[in-house]
Amino acid sequence: MRRSVLCVGLTAIAALCASGIAASAAWEPVRPVEFIVPAGTGGGADQMARTIQGIVTKHNLMKQPMVVINKSGGAGGEGFLDLKTSPGNPHKIIITLSNLFTTPLATGIPFSWKDLTPVAMLALDEFVLWVNAEKPYNNVKDYVDAVKKAPAGSIKMGGTGSKQEDQIITVAIEKAVGTKFTYIPYKGGGEVAVQLVGNHIDSSVNNPIEAVAQWRGGKLRPLCVFDSKPMAYDEQVVNGKGWKDIPTCKSQGLDMEYLMLRGVFMSPKATKDQVEYYIDLFKKVRATPEWQDFMKSGAFNTTFLTGDDYAKWVEVEQKRHEVLMKEAGFLATGN
């Protein structure tokens, strides 16, 4: 009897020691983790960060709290510079959107993604070409014909921000169609969708989540998605149609693909252990039903990349943005 108690006790101690060793080997946050959002409250990146924060809190995935902080100044430059200037601080991570590439190029802020440590790509956000449902454009061809017929500059394209992803896509469409739009930048995607409903603009390239409500309300019509294949979600959204039924723009003769990065980076000079910890954390987040619901509601492309694959992907995108931005004449003119 006594022996067995002793045994159990010893095993318990051994187990404790083992777990103690395991814990000391793997890095863990010792202070609250700041999750920086280089965009304003209520936007797509902000929503994703706060969803992650909620999931982490609800499922107790981290011993320390996760704090979401918006640093949206200078098209997100504020957030990126904040990370760049705190090397070796493992308690700071940042969620990025395409402004990781566009902001330094367009504003000349001294920053490049190479200043940060890549952690993981969480998802890719799709872009869809939308028009007002009252307009007679039922497919890309109708739309392109109408755009070609109209005098250059009289068709108004609305989008989020200036010299960012929406305008890059607009310029690409201009090139493909051979005409000129008037691009009108707004503060947020929701506003763009409503302006399109109110007929103040003629088309938009909103993300699915920004315009889905208006689609379901019968106010907007999606024409095509700027991806290589149709979106994976086949649930019906409205009138028997789902995200899967939206054709790719390429198949409709508009040769442009664009996906926006929703990825996570951390401070410069992070150790391997620290990166591993966050990769593991985001793997756990991705496994939760809340995350899957969120992916579905925004019709995200759920590609998950880490390590070298991720870095390579970012590198390719960086090059591509440099080319796209240069062609569009969006590079900063030394100010």
Place this chain on the structure above:
Amino acid sequence: MATNSSHNAGPTHKAVEAGIAVLIALFGALVIIGSLKAGITWGAEGPRAGFVPFYIGIFIVAASAVNLWNGLRDENDGLFAEWGQLRRVMSVVVPTAIYVGSMPFIGLYVASIIFIGWFMRWLGKYSWLTVIAVAFGMPIVTYFIFERWFLVPLPKGPIEEWLGL
């Protein structure tokens, strides 16, 4: 002005007024320079970044010129403030400047304790007990409300690092 007795001497209103008008005009000039750099013309995408600020800068300079003229013409020979009054104002500005300037290095909490303590002891002449109670109490309450409750991290220095907060 200078003819007044010494205890209520001080800078004249006219001088300060003129100085401020000039400073504002300089600010306006700065805005104009910045706008010129950003481009004030009508580009391919409509008005360029400096278009609106440029005219704002012009307005600032023009309005300040009028204010300067009016200020100099003004018959009012009154004082802006007495030196004693200004000294009292500076007795807040200088410590606050030190407080604010030291914050990035020693953190908000330690700076606040010193600042509140100094203010209450020096200007309020409270007993040390009261001073210590308030000077420590307020930052501690702040810590719990901001950092613990609302999860807003405030600047911290080496002492907080050492305490592991």
Place this chain on the structure above:
Amino acid sequence: MEEIANLFQGFSVALQPFNIMVMFVGIMLGVIIGVLPGLGGANGVAILLPLTFSMPPTSAIIMLSCIYWGALFGGAITSILFNIPGEPWSVATTFDGYPMAQQGKAGEALAAAFTSSFVGALFAVIMITLVAPLVASFALQFGPAEKFAVYFLAFCSFVGLSKEPPFKTIAAMMIGFALAAVGLDSITGQLRLTFGFTELLNGFDFLIAVIGLFGIGEILLTMEEGLSFRGGNAKINLRVVLQTWKRLPGYWVTSLRSCIIGCWMGITPAGATPASFMSYGIAKRVSKNGNNFGKGEIEGVIAPETAAHAAGTAALLPMLSLGVPGSPTAAVLLGGLLIWGLQPGPMLFTEQKEFVWGLIASMYLGNLVGLLVVLTCVPIFAAILRVPFSIIAPLILVLCAIGAYSVHSSTFDVMLMLVFGVVGYLLKKCNYPLAPLVLAIVLGDKAEEAFRQSLLGSQGSLGVFFSNTLVSTIMILGLIALFWSAIQKGYTRLRTAAA
């Protein structure tokens, strides 16, 4: 009527004990958030959003919207007591609220502010209940040109009434516009006026400017006059609330006008800030006590508070029915809806009846609860003014520093705040009005953005501001407001000439 039946069902949801508890908690948190500068409503809701994930969506949105009400109520407290508006829409409340507090009438000012807020919100909720779908389609008519016209009207109805020399008003306002322009230009995506300083990327935030100009500036002025806060003799019992209530019905015209202005601004969605300024400006012009405004006139507290709350409440309507937030806080709430799997937009009212009407019912109840909570606290708030200056001043300065810091988590902003404080002291002593400066900081970049968006759409033609009835009407109203005093003079001259 179907709406009424729905509403009663909503009440039965909102009146569940758990939801009532949630309401109280939300209001309390909201008031704290509103009182602490730097923790704005948007901030507070965003911070607490993840905590509500484990609640049912209806309870969660009730809690968050109650935080929103609480923050709206709380914003008035520091404006009145210390001249520090924690939110842009409480700036106009300081104009008469703070002088009232200095005259020992802090209790009256607070009671009037809270009650007016309640009235404004109630009016807006009733409007939401009855005419929601109609109102939503009105909001759709607002493109960039219409939005610019609204900002134009807000400026015009406010400017032109300051007693300070006109060129000083112009200078002050233009400084505000210039400060608002610093940072990223949202139309071209280009940096401007930053002169290579990365600290200036964010531009000048309203809150930092206002904490400095108003809050710190006021402390410096107080220091100049000696070491005391005026207003320590404020009555600190609950009877002051009843006495104030007796006076309020006399101002029903102002209240009603402010409610309408507020609802309109909330829906468009220009927001609560232009609503409060516009309402204050118009009240000053048409009130028979107009000359008393700025010196501690109770009507000058009623007008902005009513309008701000009506706008803040009405701003939730475009959020629910269009998915477009009317205020930063609404933007965060919107994010919350999406996270809970609720799709704001035209279908929400038909698909999620229980949720929508539960929320609307909670607006009625949440406001009532909020009013009760803050009114019972009026004596406590008023008693703060009795704390000796040399204790309260450093505490205010520390709180201001925290507020300035938490805007962008940047110590540079705290230094900026102090600079604004000294500038505010000097400008005030030299008779430069600070209110137009602040108004320009708050609305300047939005107005410029709308202006340039309009010009982009019209390809450079200014005619866009008179291209349809709606936009022309607002522009003409603005021009009338701008030249009101001249028109009034002309009118009296005509009448004397005729007589």
